[in-house]
Amino acid sequence: MAPHTLLPSLLRSALTLALVLPLGAEGAKSPDAKAPAATAARKSQLPPLIDRDKFFGNPEIAGAQLSPDGTWIAFLKPYKDTRNVWVKKVGEPYSKGRLITADPKRPIPGFFWSRDGKQILFVQDKDGDENYNVYAVDPAAPPAAGKEVPEARNLTAAKGARAQILSVPKGDPDTIYVGLNDRDAAWHDVYKVKISTGERTLVRKNTERIAGWVFDKQANLRLAVRTTEKGDTEILRVDPEGFTKVYECGVFESAGPVAFHKDGKRVYLETNKGNRDLAELVLFDPATGKEEKLESDPKGRVDFGHAMFSDLTDELIATTYEDDHTRIYWKNKDWEADYKLLQKKLPGREIGFGSMTKDEQLLMVATYSDRDPGSRYLFDRRTKKLSLEYVSREDLPREHMVAMQPIRYKSSDGLEIPAYLSLPKGVPAKNLPLIVFPHGGPWARDSWGFNNYAQFLANRGYAVLAPNFRGSTGYGKKFLNAGNKQWGDLMQDDLTWGVKYLVGKGIADPKRVGIMGGSYGGYATLAGVAFTPDTYAAAVAIVGPSNLLTLLESIPSYWESFRIVFHERMGNPNTPEGKKQLERQSPLNSADKIKTPLMVVQGANDPRVKKAESEQIVVALRDRHFPVEYLCAPDEGHGFQRPVNNMAMMAAAEKFFAKYLKARYQEGGKPDVMQRLPQITVDPNSVVLAKKADAASVGLPKPVAALTAGTYTYAGTLALGPQSMNLSMVRTVKEEGGSWVVTDAMKLPMGEAVDTTTLAKGSLVPQKRSVKQGPVTIDMAFEGNAAKGTMAMNGAPKPFDIDLGGQAFADGAASQESIACLPLAEGYVVTFRNVDLQKQKVELKQAKVLGQEDVKVPAGSFKAWKVEITSAAGDPGSLLQWVDTATRKVVKTVATLPQMGGAVMTVELQN
Template sequence: MKRHLTMSSLLWSGLALALALPLAAAETKAPAAQAKKSQLPPLIDRDKFFGNPEIAAAQLSPDGKWIAFLKPYKETRNIWVKKVGEPYAKGHLITADPKRPIPAFFWSRDGKQILFVQDKDGDENFNVYAVDPAAPAAPGKDVPEARNLTAAKGARAMIYAVPKADPDTIYVGLNDRDAAWHDVYKVKISTGERTLLRKNTERIAGWMFDKQANLRLALRTTEKGDTEILRVDPEGFTKVYECSVFESAAPVNFHKDGKRVYLETNKGARDLTELVLFDPATGQEAKLESDPKGRVDFGSAIFSDLTDDLIATVYQDDRTRIYWKDKAWEADYKLIQKKLPGGEIGLASMTADEQLVMVTSYSDRDPGSRYLFDRRTKKLSLEYVSREDLPRQHMVAMQPIRYKSSDGLEIPAYLSLPKGVPAKSLPLVVVPHGGPWARDGWGFNSLAQFLANRGYAVLQPNFRGSTGYGKKFLNAGNKQWGDLMQDDITWGVKHLVAKGIVDPKRVGIMGGSYGGYATLAGVTFTPDLYAAAVSIVGPSNLLTLLETIPPYWEAGRIIFHERMGNPNTPEGKKQLERQSPLNSAAKIHTPLMVIQGANDPRVKKAESDQIVIALRDRGFPVEYLCAPDEGHGFARPVNNQAMFAAAETFLAKYLKARHQEGGKPDVMKRLPEITVDPKTVVLAKKADAASVSVPKPVAKPTAGTFTYAGTMAMGPRSMAISMVRTVKEEGGTWVVTDTAKLPGGEAVDTTTMAKDTLAPLKRQVKQGPVVIEMAFDGGKATGTMAMGGNAKPFSIDLGGGIYADGSGAEDALACLPLAEGYAVTFRNVDLQRQKVQLKQAKVLGQEELKVPAGTFKAWKVELTSAEGDPGTTTLWVDTASRKVLKTVATGPQMGGAVVTVELQN
């Protein structure tokens, strides 16, 4: 049985998971309690909240003979396997990563392999690995060899389907050809053989297979941000459903009839998302269900893998509600509830015949336990207790509350109050969730319980823009970052102060991702409200945030512009500048701690660096932690524990609350290693665009037709590529045309340059359905970008002359006064981001170079971003003829691939 959750993209909610992950912590004695604090429960070691659990995430094998689970190995979560019925202490290790915890794993359909995903130091470039749990340890290792099924370097794999009809197969998406879009591959698990099924040249953001492992549907985001559901036909795509950028629709699962599909949608007059049955062949739609209480969106559906029937629907209100469609499953569920009263019951993994089920039970005060339930005998047996040494009797209730915001909108939230003291004049920590298009829910929250144990009240507001409460509530957050969305948080504090629960002089705020932004916005736009703040991977400048979103979020770029603000319009840019905490940093007078992962692909390190610099330069104290081996939130136990140790001490200092002193030796050793002295923080130097002039060439291009050939290498894979370059003088101009044969098809790029200055005058790019026409005139680049005949105009202010852009770029560079130590900065146009970018060319020296066209004396020229962006192109230019002999290029836009071409004639 599967749980099918919504396919909506919660782009920045990653840190909510990171904050709840069970990671390693310290073991020390609590300080002496003051008189009022003596009524609080004992100070619980933070290790019991955030340390590695002894056992976690147990999953049954399809045949019911084995259980795979996570357990620490050298203080890092790895995968272990044991027989059903054996104690967990008898499990044997099958992965042995000493540094990076395994974030997720699952059994293959036939139970012969365990598949897991892994990235490197938080860069989110996940690959999919397979390991045979029955295989012997590899030579010289403690575990069997894990095979990388996707082997993508600098790219992100996405799992689309693990079909029942073909148990040795997994369908994945890879963006190693084009960083913005994922191609679809069929991968044979046992051998790693990979077959390309569909090249993604149509801006497809998601793919869906049917029960027979046929690729049936695709999701596309249009250039307006609308959602299209496409039927995948042999000859192409047929649009069968669409909704606007401010609506949502997504397929959930195929019906057992193989024709219709379960679809969740709020298209049209609907406010709450509902579940419908949709026929892609006829376009007919039949409503199945919406929230019977009319309060929240449709949440998720549970299906039987055995029968393909819909078993239950799930809604996340103040607490979870389940509506059963299958009487046998409902009876078993109610029996389990009777045996485990008071908590939430979840169905986890189960055997292929659905007779042996792993059951979870948890509550707001209990992180949970796992049980095995035999549906034949109705026997329920305990497998293990999560965080068994965490004293449940000292945990607190998570109370759903409601309050009105500044404009009267009702805001749902959760409030956790400390035990043992009256709910009066308490210190408060507000914890806004990430996303922001996500929500907090009821259940055990490690951070909330940790803070409550220290004596804080904890407020978790589901501010406007949060998901699950209907389309109107979600859209009420459009373009409201730092404005009404922030008011929703502010008025939550005011509500608790007015009720006498909270001391207005002891209010703190702590959040990650969007919650980190809300933290910075809180101390910037309401500087008198907070006495302490901790921003974790929080963006400080919304313009630079939008400029640096990962390439694989390209489908959602226009949605960001619609929901956040469009930086390409004067009014949008002005709005985003106003809402950026960095631009109002002078208003901050709240003590601030900033926490960052150096490899974060979502919120770049510069977002934290620049707010730290802004405060430091005005002489305001700021504390800074930055882990060199983390990304969007800390996953390594030692880093995570060091972060919470620092944050706990910081909050206690300014909010006058208790805290735990010290910690385990490895944590206390790590903390100073990731603590950054604000005096040492510098941003990568960027060239001053206003001072950049247009270089002057000293030579002319060499006319003729030149053939280049080489490879595009991605990890162990290498593909042949070729290009023909034609350079000719035409009508008082130079026209350079590059015709390249690439793995993705043929691409033609033609640039017309002024005869004497080699400045580009116009450019045309054709690749598949994409056609770009651009002209340079009067300090602007204007043109159209078309896909399939739908042309969209654009206009880019240049701020000066452009040089070495388009297909004539290399020839224009070759004509500069190249010499030892020569360097020059010039402008290019970044078509993807619709803005000017600065490049720097630098001569590294002179070399003798052998290529198929012969042996030459060549200048070696390195081309990089003058703005600190990644990627490098190296050219070798013949010193005599100025012909380009060889090019080696790499960069994130190529998914980490290295492209090498050499002159053939």
């Protein structure tokens, strides 16, 4: 499964599977001495208990990749118990490998060779914050001074931002193209990066809400993918003068470029637009709009899967479809013959082609099955010689692993649900304890193969059900769309009826059913115990959202292009009916119905499902004196990456399940794991939720001074790391029609913007506001306790109506001037309402006077009040403004902008 995903991706990621080894000196112990004799007899028939370290610890060797010239193999291997990159020559034993990276704490999640094989590139974040940077290291370079490894250069150097690798061109091996959201956290600009020097050149500034960029074979930027305000997908041709829309599909359809054809004109496109249920592969001409169908599933069962291309000839060599098992359809006879030869040499196993030499004659072959995490081979296509590189966990007792069986069952409304069932060995498939393990996403799917969670639990004696509930991908548009707005409803029924199916077959004991999952699977776990409390006897929720409203409010900035898709597929919190639906589907609001023992697991730095999502449900159960267990790792994000954390979590989870489902478990574990477990175990009584001000309870600040008409010029800088860009602003304050009108005309690095706010005299309550920046136009009127208006962004104006819970203050262009008119004094604090236009909701701000300071700016020297403006809800970002004590002029501001990757904007009065 993809357990820690909560976003549909344009690209599919390969999963690195954890591996297993036999049990060491540790034994098994049942937590329930009074377990029935039949249960104890069943336990004695099970295979030997395998140490959890062998399931969730570091593999000795993983992810081997062949260099383009066929000389070197890079691979992952532990260094100080943390996965790092090593390199060795082809033909040498892996014990001769040379350490290339030496991070003692954070595992390297992935790496690849540069086109010329001179550099190894890898990505890494800090403590799970998902702000990935791209690094390059020369494997032939000597160790840096005082270090064990060569210097790894940060090619993207983005602080508080996220890099995306967009293209690795064949014709220029010293170049990669990356997307960076350091200017605007919601959108990635396109940069050309020279690998050898780190020189970075801006190719395209993303001011058009582009979610994906597509290059052709010659590394020309040819296509862009955009999500409209309605959630539709647009494919745009990138022209010198701008963009031209060439293809579009609705919000409940999908279409995406796969790769350019070798003719350089047409593009392979995966689409289910129109009356197609199953996604197909077509050839599309962006110049003419002509579409030619190439292929859909010959069996008519599943969506188009993947296209395999020769990097040497750019020809399509095979297509794949992921059914109960993967099916491959070859287009090239030579590749097909080699594949069939490998099937004869490696019977009964799935075979995948990995990295290969530039001439495509020597390649790395990966094999696996449901009972075997796999092996790596080198295959010489010229001589047909197959050489074993390494066996993943050679000591793994394959004879004790279990089969993953494809099954299907009917849900509550008759919809057929595909699933996988893993049954323990050595005992009859009768009256077994069962763990339901829903996948993350939810727009993803479970697949056949080696699953370390399923094998681990089966080894403990559980049956494990992995259902591809409605809303899962790969089974067609109707099946996917059947999950729309069904979180906690029919999607949850698909799990419940899976339990009923196995109970009805006599496989599962209805009194010993547990549920466990991560991300959406964590939500499904919480929903299971909240909405069907009689179904489950124990539950472990990993990074699971408990409140769908707060989940949607706090999604990462770089998911902005998917915000409307979430609203359409989950529910729109900005409509009364959508808000009511999401409230009903939030497990937090049914916490009083939970009677199932629950363990909650969280990464403190999770940018997708924030820490508060777990702590809300923990506090809700604690406050009704219901026992709940809570684990929170301070160095993890959306799912645990450090093996010591993962093993500690599983040590706690297996003991927890064994207690309530009467199964066996491993007592104790490795010293570092046993030491780590209490460090990440949190006493629920110690959890304190951040207090949020209630908009309805916030009063209206009362100014003690009036605005002063005039024109004021400001200038300053926008700094992000070592980069600094100039900016300027002219602020005009004038009386007009019995009101104040304040206009800020700004020249920013990302373009010009004009913000005009009209205020009522005396109260300074905003009456209306107009914003114009690039393609965005906003017109808004404040009417009593509401803000109503329209927002236009590359399309027709879209209306909005926001309930503020009271009157707004210090909003728009007049915000700083309005605060300057308050009764500023030492220790003065006030909370007020603003409108968050991006999220279209009320936002509470707090202004606090920190004291007086002498400030010198180009306009002169001033004695000023230093005022800090922050989010009253504790959200990141702040503004410091210095207000002249004599004239109430705003003479300087310093803003920290989390939406721009933590950039700092400093502005000073010039006249």
